[in-house]
Amino acid sequence: xxxxxxxxxxxxLIAGTSLVxxxxxxxxxxxxxxxxxLSIIPLLSYTSQxxxxxxxxxxxxxxAFSAALLLNGAVLNLWISNSWDVNSITSPISYFIxxxxxxxxxxxxxxxxxxxDVLSGLPFLSTxxxxxxxxxxxxxxxxSLSNLVSSEIIIVCSILSVLVGGWGGLNQISVRKxxxxxxxxxxxxxxCVAFFIPEVxxxxxxxxxxxxxxxxxxxxxxxxxxxxxxxxxxxxxITAILFSIALLSLGGLPPLGGFINKVIPLIVFSxxxxxxxxxxxxxxxxxxxxxxxxxxxxxxxxxxxQHSLNIVSFRTGNSSLSQPIISTLIPITIWGLLLLxxxxxxx
Amino acid sequence: MVFxxxxxxxxxxxxLVFYSLSPYYAALGLMISSLFGCVVLTSLGLTFLAxxxxxxxxxxxxxxxxxxxxxxxxxxxxxxNLGEVVLLFLLLSFWVLFIxxxxxxxxTLFNLLSPLNDLSxxxxxxxxxxxxxxxxGLALLVVLIVALVVSYGxxxxxxxxx
Numbered sequence: 001x002x003x004x005x006x007x008x009x010x011x012x013l014i015a016g017t018s019l020v021x022x023x024x025x026x027x028x029x030x031x032x033x034x035x036x037x038l039s040i041i042p043l044l045s046y047t048s049q050x051x052x053x054x055x056x057x058x059x060x061x062x063x064a065f066s067a068a069l070l071l072n073g074a075v076l077n078l079w080i081s082n083s084w085d086v087n088s089i090t091s092p093i094s095y096f097i098x099x100x101x102x103x104x105x106x107x108x109x110x111x112x113x114x115x116x117d118v119l120s121g122l123p124f125l126s127t128x129x130x131x132x133x134x135x136x137x138x139x140x141x142x143x144s145l146s147n148l149v150s151s152e153i154i155i156v157c158s159i160l161s162v163l164v165g166g167w168g169g170l171n172q173i174s175v176r177k178x179x180x181x182x183x184x185x186x187x188x189x190x191x192c193v194a195f196f197i198p199e200v201x202x203x204x205x206x207x208x209x210x211x212x213x214x215x216x217x218x219x220x221x222x223x224x225x226x227x228x229x230x231x232x233x234x235x236x237x238i239t240a241i242l243f244s245i246a247l248l249s250l251g252g253l254p255p256l257g258g259f260i261n262k263v264i265p266l267i268v269f270s271x272x273x274x275x276x277x278x279x280x281x282x283x284x285x286x287x288x289x290x291x292x293x294x295x296x297x298x299x300x301x302x303x304x305x306q307h308s309l310n311i312v313s314f315r316t317g318n319s320s321l322s323q324p325i326i327s328t329l330i331p332i333t334i335w336g337l338l339l340l341x342x343x344x345x346x347x
Numbered sequence: 348m349v350f351x352x353x354x355x356x357x358x359x360x361x362x363l364v365f366y367s368l369s370p371y372y373a374a375l376g377l378m379i380s381s382l383f384g385c386v387v388l389t390s391l392g393l394t395f396l397a398x399x400x401x402x403x404x405x406x407x408x409x410x411x412x413x414x415x416x417x418x419x420x421x422x423x424x425x426x427x428n429l430g431e432v433v434l435l436f437l438l439l440s441f442w443v444l445f446i447x448x449x450x451x452x453x454x455t456l457f458n459l460l461s462p463l464n465d466l467s468x469x470x471x472x473x474x475x476x477x478x479x480x481x482x483x484g485l486a487l488l489v490v491l492i493v494a495l496v497v498s499y500g501x502x503x504x505x506x507x508x509x
Contacts, residue, residue, distance in 0.1 A: 005496055012489045019482065027479055035486045042496040 001046045012039040013133070020137035024086045026074035030067060033105070033137060037063040040134070044126050055121025059130065062114045066104035073097030086141075087148060095149045102145075103153075105138040108187055109160035116168070116180040124220035127176060131183050131216065132209050139190075143201050146194040154195050159280045161188030166287030173227045175219060178291055182250060183212065185288050186261065189281065193265045196272050200346050204261050207336065211250050211258055214329035217322045218243045230298040239323075242330045244296045249333035251292035252285055257336015264343050271347070350390055355440050357383040362436040368425045370416035372432075374409065381405055393465040 012035055019032030037060060045056040077094035078084055089095045100111075107115035119127050146154065165185020172178045186208050194201045218224075222233040233240070249258035262285060269278055360383060363376025381404050385397040472480060 001496070005492065008489075008492065009496075025479070028482060031479075031482060031486055035489060038486075038490055038493050042493055045497065 001042065005042070009039045009043055012036075013043075013129075017133065017137045021140050025084045026071070026077070026086065027084065029086070029141065030071045030074065033067045033070065034064070036134065036137060037067065040126075040129055043129070044122055047123075051121040052123070052126075055118045058114055058121075059118045062118075063105060066101045069101035069104070070098055073101060086144065089145060089148050092149070092151070095145065095151060096153065098145065099142065099151065099153055102138045102142045103157055106135055106142070106187055106191075107184055108157045108191065109164040109184065110157070112161065112164055112168075112184050115184060116177045119180040119183075120174050120176045122176075124176075124216055124223075124225075127179070128213055128216045128220075131179070132213050135187070135205075136209070139187075139201075139205055142191065143194050143198045143205075146198045146201075150195055152195070154191055155277060158188040158190075158192035159277060159284075161185060161191075162281050162284030164188075164284075166284035169288055169291045172291070175224050175226060175230070175295070178295065179212070179216065179219075182288055182292070185284055186212075186250075188284070189261055189265050192277070192281070193268050196268045196274075197346055200264060200268065200343060203342065204264060207257065207261055207332070210329050210332050211246060214326055214333070215243070215246050215250065217326050217329075218246070221322055221326075227295070227298055230295060231302055233299070239326065240300060242326070244300045246330060246333045247292045247296050249336070251289040253289075255337060257333045257339075259337055260340055260343075263340070267343075350387070353383050353386050353390065357387060358440060359433075359436045362439065363432050366428070366432050366435055368428050370419075371413075372427055372429070374413045374416060377409055377412070378405060381409070395465050395469060 016032040016034075016036030016039060019028050019035065023029055023032070041056055041060055044059065045053050073094050073096075074084070076097060077089055077091065080094060081088050081090045089098070104111040119130060122130065142154075162185050165181045165183075165188060168184070169178045169181030172181070190201050190204045190208060193204060218239055221239065222229075224230055224233055245256065249256035252258050252262040265281065266278060269275065357380050360376045360378070360380025363379065364373045367373050367376065381400065385401050388394075388397040388400070
């Protein structure tokens, strides 16, 4: 696509998300959400392949419907409380409609069905935009609304998300679908803390975004679209090791940084006396750990019969731009657990 | 009572939109519902909004919608199920009538000769809400460019796969 148009659309994407984050009137929030949806449509569909076009169409329909629902809830709130202010959600019905719209936008269960379909039709760089950047605005809204009205719908949807994320990713062979279900599960963990301490959710969300971006960039480098291509990938050896570490961190294994995403919610739940929901989260993340380990197993722990010169790749030519970004993001997965004391500022 | 007739015709228009088999009848339903929506707005005293809606919606968006549905319609369409549409509309309106019967006894005052209630808040849109209007206009510029890029695609042929 034309470079100027590309730059314009990326700028308006960033502008749309910033408009959502920095305003306290519902109209620019709706406008920013629609702007970010519209400006990535050409970015997703410019290759004119039928898979990308279909994924773009599904994405646009879901996001447009949920933005209209959000505006509907905002106008209903205007009618009831006479204010366009975000901080004045008083009635439960308008809160419910707005939260439902944000749950559809984020891809939390039970409104998650579009997410694996959309992600599996797009190349990896577009996947990064959909799975990481586009979640910033609705997540921000959801967490700032949780500051005002605490409702149990978030807990129910997050428990469903963790279970769906675990069971949905079990029988998949496409890496993008696996990462989609892992994203659904992680968002379940993050949004459940929003019921108790929403500020902590921002922290967990940031961790999740950085981890996910690193993994998706590594997959983009090695073109790891299916499980069958994992063992034949020609990434440079350090990236292969870091990929396995990043995936295990995403699964939440203790000495790695992703364990923060699991231990902080558990501490928050048990400090609030809400021990009942903990088994659901543990079951969901245990099942999702299985398919993370399956990817790690196929990447690093199996060696198919091949020529010995293929095992170590000396060529680093195709890494170019994303390699420094990967190298910056990966240390968070390795030493992230040292950042755990930040959490104790919020208690 | 006439007020409720206008709202019923609005309901007829929207029933035509979602229940008809052919997109031409759906566009007709859109026209009917926007026309009677404007009439309802006028009878509440909001004449400027009604005229605005009529001009922009019917004069702009609906023409584009009719052209695009003419491009994308089936080759041998099933033309109309107007009987079923009217039957559904009658059933819906009688259902509402029998459940919410009380409103028929209350009197609604029309303010056809009232001062224009919507102009005072319209001025706020240009005064304090000027930034929102500007951002809305910029967003529409982005929409224009997106529509052009999507319909031209990577080569300069019209109406690509999307």
